[in-house]
Amino acid sequence: MTTPDQHRQMANAIRFLSADAVEAAGSGHPGLPMGAADIATVLFTRFLTFDPRDPDWADRDRFVLSAGHGSMLLYSLLYLLGYDDIDIDEIKNFRQLEARTAGHPEFGHAAGIETTTGPLGQGLGNAVGMALAERIMNARYGDGIVDHYTYVLVGDGCLMEGISQEALALAGHLKLNKLIVLWDDNDITIDGEVSLTDSTDQAARFAASGWNTLRCDGHDPDAIAAAIEAAKASDRPTLVACKTTIGYGAPTKAGTAKVHGSALGAKELAATREALGWDHEPFEIPAAIRDQWRIAGLRSSTHRKEWQRRFAEIDAEIRGDFERRMRGDLPSGFVQAMQRYKRTLNEERPTVATRKASEMALEIINEVVKETIGGSADLTGSNNTRTSQTAAIVPGDYSGRFVHYGIREHAMAAAMNGLALHGGVIPYSGTFLVFSDYCRGAMRLSALMGQRVIYVMTHDSIGLGEDGPTHQPVEHLASLRAMPVMQVFRPADAVETVECWQLALESRHAPSVLALSRQDLPALRLDKHDENRSARGAYEISPASGEAEVTIYATGSEVRIAIEARARLERDGVHTRVVSVPCFELFDQQSPEYQTAILDHGTVNVAIEAGIRQAWDRFIGRDGIFIGMTGFGASGRVADLYEHFGITADAVVAAVEARRASQRPVEDGDGAPTSD
Amino acid sequence: MTTPDQHRQMANAIRFLSADAVEAAGSGHPGLPMGAADIATVLFTRFLTFDPRDPDWADRDRFVLSAGHGSMLLYSLLYLLGYDDIDIDEIKNFRQLEARTAGHPEFGHAAGIETTTGPLGQGLGNAVGMALAERIMNARYGDGIVDHYTYVLVGDGCLMEGISQEALALAGHLKLNKLIVLWDDNDITIDGEVSLTDSTDQAARFAASGWNTLRCDGHDPDAIAAAIEAAKASDRPTLVACKTTIGYGAPTKAGTAKVHGSALGAKELAATREALGWDHEPFEIPAAIRDQWRIAGLRSSTHRKEWQRRFAEIDAEIRGDFERRMRGDLPSGFVQAMQRYKRTLNEERPTVATRKASEMALEIINEVVKETIGGSADLTGSNNTRTSQTAAIVPGDYSGRFVHYGIREHAMAAAMNGLALHGGVIPYSGTFLVFSDYCRGAMRLSALMGQRVIYVMTHDSIGLGEDGPTHQPVEHLASLRAMPVMQVFRPADAVETVECWQLALESRHAPSVLALSRQDLPALRLDKHDENRSARGAYEISPASGEAEVTIYATGSEVRIAIEARARLERDGVHTRVVSVPCFELFDQQSPEYQTAILDHGTVNVAIEAGIRQAWDRFIGRDGIFIGMTGFGASGRVADLYEHFGITADAVVAAVEARRASQRPVEDGDGAPTSD
Known part of the structure; x- marks a missing residue:
């Protein structure tokens, strides 16, 4: 058992590693690590189940530092507990290029960093997903194999962000009682006191969504421990409001915004050493204190070994499946x-909306891939994300495979990140494509962390019709393609839809968006081989009958317009090829030879997409003809809208003919072809 | 006074106009208008102060239908009350192309539509902004001129969205007691019963943030009226939970999700007529009922005339200023x-971060333009949005000009939309550019509505340094440029910053983003005339010394790199021009001749931007050289990062030289110049 003095010394080790590292870097956030050091010391030395020698042990407790700016708290812990990835040089190199100790915790940089945090509130959403994954895996594999807690440390900023409400309401509703939120309740934000901007009784807010709520003195180790004990015993998720002093120990700056996001400065840091009785050099941790921490790091070793013994004894098939x-x-x-399913489609050639084609594909996928966890942000019947295999997950019963996330796109995306990070499940869920705007913060983290999270985003253009411009994505394909790592798929028919689903699932280290139509689309693919042609990103779906004079690129619901325009141009003797482009990102990964074979035909180039032009110049060049949107959509019938915005085969043919006329040497005008 | 029977008939008029319009359109949302008809009838016939004959009267009460899918409720009201813009043909043309009665209420389509709604929760955020604008204007012009209420009807979906928490916490904190939220508490969402996804006690949640909360039977007119009376008398904002039955009156579908978003169908609609005793043809409102509604529409006429009399009597200068x-x-x-300020800058040539240059410009602007209302989402000292003129707005005292929005980017943006829509104020506020992801839903509505909302977004690239990839925008310039109407400015120095600020303020019908650097930038502009060169969107900031062989395009902090690269290329005898591109959108609005003069020089083309390439092909073509980012950033010192990611003058010079070498006829390789 740790004595009060030992606790104090151990917590001070966190404080000074953090303050000294920030001082050395010349920037960073000392306030949170200094303020939350007591909470972290109690949690990591008395409660958290983990093993630095097997950091990926499946049944470890998860710890999420949602207030990611306090990264030095986590790095200090990992160093002190004996994680190999964080040695003292990493601490000294805090915030330097190539260091594992980035300004905010970056998933993948070091073992023990369970998720990337920094954008506030995301960690809370991740933790909800992790706690849900734990219950889902527990329902399948039993208490002996999966039975752990998820702890998350949040700050005032996390709780002010709207995502926090979505996340806590979802967790409260689902009764995720193994989720414990430790709130570093220090009354300070960057601008000053919380009272400058907020008057919320946070405990009352959590209680309003069915949470157990507790308060404690965040500098009293026994009070913290008692609260965590009580939290662990609750049948509901728990918020522990830990009242702390930001920058605890800094004589003049503690308890103020000054200590939030800047180095203490040499003088204040020296005074803090004095005040806390810490007479050690920067980055020097006395052996006795380090040993205490290392012993704490070994605390769960026996527990882990027992788990491994149990795990070794379960049915081999189940064990293999779990692994x-x-x-x-x-x-x-x-x-x-x-492939079997694609062959069926090749026979049946269904005319269906790609959202429906997605449901049909999922009906096959969910039968084979038992770990998928579907969902929707209250658009289940519109997103077509629920299949016969996916019973709803309900409070207290996590044996299902479908999450009704509610009208909470942002927390849905953040929870999916948590599901993926926890492991053992593959999350996919739906909303309308336009509402990617509501969850973009979390989508970006899917991409930054390279997590296999699949966003099923239906109603992907003006083709949704009457709901009008608030619901019609126009810039969203471009804006999602702009996001590094994110794969944006826009399949043209049922065959491409299953191909894109396969690619999304096979992308172990990248999230995907499936942009799907509301409106029916005909079967377009005539080839019947097993090759996943969508894997090329762009491919010739319809070749020219002779040497190509025109190339038409298109995606999704506009490929059929391209094919119709091609038929008319060919009828007029204009050799025209059509390239379907289901995924820009995969095309960019093809060999230069393949890219050249697709792109460089010296043809008149046209792109058709019911979105904006941006990103398409990469295919058609500055002089290419673009048939698409230049502004927001409108409310009306689908056919009327396509006509109104000029996204028709007629418009394509007319534009091509005009361009060809302007290029004829006999009609030499000003020489510069104009682009549409 | 309306008798109970009159009330019933008047509410039924809304119900049947709505149900019949949805039926005729074959799509739409009858459930909300039918369920909330009693609430709306009470509000519009007994409380709301407005005049259909002067719909833009400055001191009218504002009504926001946050649950925008219930648009037929609003259209029915506007028709029945006698607003000219909505006649019976508009009702019949519901959801058809060119109709004013779009699927969701669209600001600008008809008088009486105070804001565009549909994306859930936005209307609540708008209403907070409107209520805040009312208090701000009241503080300046007094009770005689500005003294009105803001009512907002929200659904369960609005309250589940995270933005609702941000908005209500802000309103509760600021004690916006003239804000009254009427919650259509019908227990139903698209997926089914609210209990499927949520267990939140909404009244307790609002109360936790300082709201007055009331409950009533949403079908009992006197109970509704009593609640609104009590709400008006409160010293806090009020939530009235009005318990209703969705699709009230539909015999088999009322109270279920079936009536939320689909036409009732002929049979159910006939049965509803039967059940409610409504034996009138579709779109036929008996004269007696219509007259009652028209009388209600005239209710505030005297009140308005009294206001006009008072207004005519105030000091002419104040009156002119108000108008x-x-x-x-x-x-x-x-x-x-x-212009005066620009001349000063031309003399002083300060080396400052553009965020600081923005503060300097604002110091001038806020002195002259008294209606600006600044703010920040808890990054005041980083966004540099506060000046000497802008005291903080605090609970109960709205005489200030700066809003501490808290860590609530989404509600901040939605509230700014509300401030702009209310009129009399020009909102600007700040966060980090990367967190545009958190408020994109509201930013899109700024654009769709064409509102002058100014987003000051600092820390606009890897140039922010150590905070790392979670805080470094990479795709954000592209993704914001993708948004129609939105103007994205990225000034290169202090002079461009003031020019961009001027353009943003002069853009009466478009929102703007000012993307600003954290790091210092030297003064680059050598010309000293008064012309606002940034108004061109792109202009030659540094010409070639002879016939240009190379053109370098750049924005913001990368313009200095372009100029440095130019100097070195010129030294090597390569005539190089530099084009600064502070605003793509304004460049696109220039004449073809101007665009050609900027773009078409037959030079080697280079673009430099510490973001992704997407959108730049429009300037440099597919074969152009792009010096920028291809993935996420990293944590490190600014100089290290620019070096690491190869965004340097060295890299530009090397790429240009390689390209020129590959183009020399003597070294004829494979002929195809490769692009970086």
Whole structure:
């Protein structure tokens, strides 16, 4: 058992590693690590179950530092507890290029960093997803294999962000009682006191959504421990409001915004050493204190070994399945199932909306890939994300495979990140494409962390019709393509839809968006081989009958317009090829030879997409003809809208003919072809 | 006084106009108008102060239908009350192309539509802004001139969205007691019963943030009226939970999700007529009922005339100022002040971060333009949005000009929309550019509505340094440029910053983003004339010394790199011009001749921007050289990061030299110049 003095010294080790590292870097956030050091010391030395020698142990407790600016708290802990990835040089290199100790915790930089945080509130959403994943895996594998807690440290900023409400309401509703939120309740934000901007009784707010709420003195180790004990015993998720002093120990700056996001400065840092009785050099941790921390790091070792013994004893098939799921490998038979299904589609050639085609594909996928966890932000019947295999997950019963996330796009996306990070499940969920705007903060983190999170985003253009411009994405394909790592798929028919689903699932280290139509689309693919042609990103779906004079690029619902325009141009003797572009990102990964073969034909180039032009110049060049949107959409019938905005085969043919006329040497005008 | 029977008939008029219009359109949302008809009837016939004959009367009460899918409720009201813009043909044309009665209420389509709603929760955020604008204007012009209420009807969806928490916490904190939220508490969302996804006690949640909360039977007119009376008397904002039955009156579908978003169908609609005793043809409102509604529409006429009399009596200068502000015109002397300040900058040539240059410009602007209302989402000292003129707005005292929005980017943006829509104020506020992801939903509505909302977004690239990739925008310039109407400014130095600020303020019908650097930038502009060169969107900031062989385009902090690269290329005898591109959108609005003069020089083309390439092909073509980012950033010192990611003058010079070498006829390789 730790004595009060030992606790104090151990917490001070966090404080000074943090303050000294920020001082050395010349920037950073000392306030939170200094203020929350007591909470963290109690949690990591008395409660958290983990093993630095096996940091990826599946049944470890998860700890999320939602207030990611306090990264030095986490790095200090990882160093003190004996995680190999963070040695003292990493601490000294805090915030330097190539260091694992980035300004904010970056998933993948070091073992023990469970998620990337910094954008406020995201960690709370991740933690909800992790706690949900734990319950889902527990329902499948039992208490002996999956039974752990998820702890998350949040700051006032996390709680002011709207995502916090979505996340806490979801967790409260689902009764995720193994989720424990430790709130670093220090009354300070960057601008000053919280009272400058907020008058919310946070405990009352959490209680209003069914949470257990507790308060404690965040500098009293026994009070913190008692609160965590009580939280662990609750049948509801728990908020522990830990009252702390930001920058605890800094004589003149503690308790003020000054200590939030700047180095203390040499003088204040020296005075803090004095005040806390810490007479050690920067980055020097006395052996006795370090040993205490290392012993704490070994605390759960026996527990882990017992788990491994239990795990070794379970049915081999179940064990193999569990391990496969935690690795993130797809089950054997997946590819074959996809190919079989594609052959069926090749026979049946259904005319369906791609959102419906997605549901049909999911009906096959969910049968084979048991780890998918579907969902929707209250648009289940519109997103078509629920299949016969996916019973709803309900409070207290986590055996289902479908999450009714509610009208909470942002927390849905953040929770999906948490589901993916926890492992053992593959999350996919739906909303309308236009509402990617509501969850973009979390989508960006899917991309930054390279997580396999699949966003099923239906109603992907003006093709949704009467709901009008607030619901019609126009810039969203471009803006999502702009996001690094994110794969944006826009399939043109049922075959491309299943191909894109396969690619999304096979992308172990990238999130995907499936942009799907509300309106029916005909089957377009005539080839019947097993190759996943969408994997090329762009491919010739309809070749020219002779040497191509025109190339038409298109995606999704506009590919059929391209094919119709091609037919008319060919009828007029104009050799025209059509390239379907289901995924820009995959095309960019093809060989230069393949890219050249697709792009460089010296043809008149046209792109058709019911979105804006941006990003398309990469295919058609500055002089290419673009048939699409230049502004917001409108409310009306689908056919009227396509006509109104000039996204028709007629418009394509007319533009091509005009361009060809202007290029004829006999009609030499000003020489500069104009672009549409 | 309306009798109970009259009330019933008047509410049924809304119900059947709505249900019949949805039926005729074959799509739409009858459930909310039918369920909330009693609430709306009480509000519009007994409380709301407005005049259909002067719909823009400055001191009218504002009504926001946050649950925008219930648009037929609003259209029915506007028709019945006698607003000219909505006649019975508009009702019949619901959801058809060119109709004013779009699927969701669209600001600008008809008088009486105070804001565009549909994306859930936005209307609540708008209403907070409107209520705040009312208090701000009241503090300046007194009770006799500005003294009105803001009512907002929200649904369960609005309250589940995270933005609702941000908005209500802000309103509760600021004690906006003239804000009254009527919650259509019908227990139903699209997926089914609210209990499927949520267990929140909404009244307790609002109360936790300082709201007055009331409950009533949403079908009992006197109970509704009593609640609104009590709400009006409160010293805090009020939530009235009005318990209703969605689709009230539909015999088999009322109270279920079936009536939320689909036409009732002929049979159910006939049965509803039967059940409610409504034996009139579709779109036929008996004269007696219509007359009652028209009388209600005249209710505030006297009140308005009294206001006009009072207004005519106030000091002419104050009156003129009020009228100018409500029109949205800038004060006389604005342009001169900007020009004077630019001349000072031309003399002083300060080396400053553009965020600091923005603060310096605002110090001038806020002196001349008294109607600006600044703010920040808890990054006041980083965004540099506060000047000597802008005291903080605090609970109960709205005489200040700066809003501490708290860590609530989404509600901040939505509230700014409300401030702009209310009129009399020009909102600007700040956060980090990367957190545009958190408020994109509201930013899109600024653009869709064409509102002059100014987003001051600092820390606009990897140039922010150590905070790392979570805080470094990479795709954000592209993704914001993708948004129609939105103007994205990225000034290169202090002079461009003031020019961009002037353009943003002069853009009466478009929102703007000012993307500003954290790091210091030297003064680059050598010309000293008064012309606002940034108004061109792109202009030659540094010409070639002879016939140009190379053109370098750049924005913001990268313009100095372009100029440095130019100097070195010129030294090597390569004639190089530099084009600064502070605003793509304004460049696109220039004449073809101007665009050609900027773009088409037959030079080697280079673009430099510490963001992704997307959108730049429009300037440099597919074969152009792009020096920028291809993925996420990293944590480190600014200089290290620019070096690491190869965004340097060295890299530009090397790329240009390689390209020129590959183009030399003597070294004929494979012929295809490769692009970086």
